[in-house]
Amino acid sequence: MASGKNQNVLLFRLVVLGCGLGPAIILLVKWLFGDMGANPPEYVVHFTGLTGLTLLLATIAFSPAFRLSRWVGFMIARRQMGLWAFFWLVMHMLSWMGLDQYWDWPWIYQEMLELEYVRYGAGALLLLIPLALTSFSRAPAVLGWSAWHWLHRLVYVSAALGVTHFWILTRADYLLPGTFALVFAGLASFRILDGMIHRQ
Template identity: 65%
Template sequence: MLTPAGRILAFRLLVLVAGLLPAFWLAWQWWHGDLGVVPEEAVVHITGRTGLILLLTTIAFSPAFRLTGWVGIMIARRQIGLWAFAWLLAHLLAWMGLEQYWDWPWIWHDMRDLPYVRYGVAALLLLVPLALTSFRRAQQAMGHTAWHWLHRLVYVAAALGVTHVWILTRADYRLPSLAAAALAALVLFRLLDAAIHRR
């Protein structure tokens, strides 16, 4: 029987595995040539999907804590949020390196002229201050209220990410539809929870 501290440690290890496992799977697929005809494109898509799923999971940790009251969820939230940021940063770097070949004039051209690229880059830029202030010392330095308001940008970043995926989708809309529905449900829960606490 695990102690409360042991359960929290086990949950954090589970989050660590969730963050690392896709990287091992991707490396294995690349090594064995199982990423399809255009493996570079597959890497870009997989890193992006993984990052978006982890970002939505980060948002879902708050209602999960509200419903269960288990502190381990909130302790691991920063960890899963940093994994989401890491995967989305890997997505951007893979796009710039594997698809654009670090051709900066062409990269700037796409960022300027393609809406889905602008949405994706904007989402990642919004996550930068959240990643930099995700540590306890930053929260203490900023104050809880300012820190709390800043980290609400995660909802805007997630909405931009879902829009990015939606525009890119050409046939199978299951992933963007599920992501949009999940985000809408999480925002609705947050609004209802805030209204109940105000009352």
């Protein structure tokens, strides 16, 4: 029985690995076949951002999934998914700086000052840095469980900033950013209600 559970966890971790590596394969194939539209740099920037935000919300969703199913695989793979989300959001920022802004640091600084959505996106990524740095298994023991737990609640703030970034950036069709906003609202509401129930 235990062996079967371990196999299920391993398979799930492989699925998460596929979620992290799969977008890179898709991006490579699209580049090789010239299937990135009229503006490939813009496509890469948007693709990496959408991938990172999707994986970030998936990371948050692992906690309610565990609460509802009590399957430990969600919690075991949560760090792995979170690090993939961080990786893709870093790629999003780097591709924006390099492919869109051509590493023009004065211009990048000016864009951050003038464009609200850039500030939201940068803030979302900055909040994830301490989470990534404290994602190793000994971190809770080093920081103390309470401090580590409160620190990692920043993922909700980061996701909120990321969704806001996506919403402001959108010009016409709000279906996708609206879907992201609804998913985040549902996850945040679950977290609040679950916290209230367990404090009683």
